[in-house]
Amino acid sequence: MERVQEVASSCNQDLPPEFIRPENEQPRFTTVPGRRLEVPVVDFGAPEGNNNLVKLVYDASSQWGLFQIVNHGIPNDVIENLQRVGRQFFDLAIEEKEGYAKDPSSKSIEGYGTKLNTIKGTQEIKGWVDHLFNKIWPPSAVDYRFWPRNPPDYREAVEEYAKHLHEVVNKLLRYLSLGLGLAADELKAAVGGAELVYNMKINYYPPCPHPELALGVPAHSDLSAFTILVPNEVQGLQVFRDEHWYDVGYIPNALIIHIGDQIEEPHSFCWKKSICFNANLQILSNGKYKAVVHRSIVNKEKTRMSWPVFMEPPPDLEVGPHPKLVSEDNPPKYKTKKFGDYAYCKLNKIPQ
Numbered sequence: 556m557e558r559v560q561e562v563a564s565s566c567n568q569d570l571p572p573e574f575i576r577p578e579n580e581q582p583r584f585t586t587v588p589g590r591r592l593e594v595p596v597v598d599f600g601a602p603e604g605n606n607n608l609v610k611l612v613y614d615a616s617s618q619w620g621l622f623q624i625v626n627h628g629i630p631n632d633v634i635e636n637l638q639r640v641g642r643q644f645f646d647l648a649i650e651e652k653e654g655y656a657k658d659p660s661s662k663s664i665e666g667y668g669t670k671l672n673t674i675k676g677t678q679e680i681k682g683w684v685d686h687l688f689n690k691i692w693p694p695s696a697v698d699y700r701f702w703p704r705n706p707p708d709y710r711e712a713v714e715e716y717a718k719h720l721h722e723v724v725n726k727l728l729r730y731l732s733l734g735l736g737l738a739a740d741e742l743k744a745a746v747g748g749a750e751l752v753y754n755m756k757i758n759y760y761p762p763c764p765h766p767e768l769a770l771g772v773p774a775h776s777d778l779s780a781f782t783i784l785v786p787n788e789v790q791g792l793q794v795f796r797d798e799h800w801y802d803v804g805y806i807p808n809a810l811i812i813h814i815g816d817q818i819e820e821p822h823s824f825c826w827k828k829s830i831c832f833n834a835n836l837q838i839l840s841n842g843k844y845k846a847v848v849h850r851s852i853v854n855k856e857k858t859r860m861s862w863p864v865f866m867e868p869p870p871d872l873e874v875g876p877h878p879k880l881v882s883e884d885n886p887p888k889y890k891t892k893k894f895g896d897y898a899y900c901k902l903n904k905i906p907q
């Protein structure tokens with residue numbers, strides 16, 4: 556399969572037709588011009604035990620499903636190294652990157668790849684993006700075959716980031732748990748405890764001759780309990796709110812948190828009708844936390860990159876509304892099923 560990076564370097568000023576989105580998805584018609592969305596910013600520098608933080612995280616997760624964290628405690632050089640080794644991987648010759656290509660015959664999404672996006676089952680429209688998936692935690696989930704050996708410090712840089720990420724994940728899960736009225740450690744247990752899988756993706760969006768006609772990753776919500784994303788400095792993340800798409804303002808060194816859920820592949824702006832509420836924090840919280848619908852746009856001159864880490868329950872864990880959050884007055888709104896079955900249905904577009 557041809558990689559978008561190769562298309563970008565050979566297409567001159569023409570956007571190949573398979574990348575042109577239908578008009579109801581094109582950024583030129585669907586982005587609110589000149590408006591950056593002020594998504595909530597939560598300062599994790601405040602002392603632990605500060606109830607205000609629990610409330611800020613609760614409000615952001617229930618009203619937006621997306622927020623940024625500043626003063627998260629991950630040193631800037633750890634994040635810069637993560638970004639550098641990712642960039643260096645994508646700067647390698649295509650033949651070397653293909654050595655890490657995902658195995659098309661396997662169910663696993665690990666490795667280097669390019670996604671085909673199906674619209675209305677027939678016409679295939681491609682996103683302007685290549686990616687690399689690596690499970691980075693826990694050790695039992697890691698498969699080093701898919702980790703680049705070049706640059707030589709890729710593994711060290713990514714493992715250092717994973718090590719620091721634990722603190723943020725644990726803090727976040729405590730606040731999210733307390734926000735629901737659960738004990739501090741109950742939500743973590745419900746998403747798999749020490750078995751929670753950190754599935755990292757690196758998105759690589761090369762410069763695009765017609766960014767107003769294309770999309771990087773089209774509208775979706777994440778297949779995760781929640782996602783922690785680091786972008787580079789090139790603006791590109793957008794969220795859907797009040798029937799419009801808004802840019803999420805870039806804040807240097809902030810982490811972007813997405814609450815995960817699932818929707819069917821959106822066909823048009825009527826995508827809301829096809830929402831299939833069926834997973835993860837939205838389910839676990841029995842609807843209190845909202846998954847966020849988002850997409851990414853691309854840039855004419857600059858390469859955009861992003862490093863989302865999808866926090867996923869282990870495949871055999873049953874995910875459903877937390878027993879302590881349902882009652883006769885507040886019955887479960889969602890079915891309980893194994894995360895692996897849910898993920899399989901989503902990836903194969905089987906109605907849940």
Ligand SMILES: O=C(O)CCC(=O)C(=O)O
Binds near residue numbers: 851
């Ligand atoms: O690149 C971004 O900012 C968003 C990427 C994204 O939403 C995804 O890969 O799930």
Ligand SMILES: [Fe+2]
Binds near residue numbers: 849
């Ligand atoms: Fe996403």
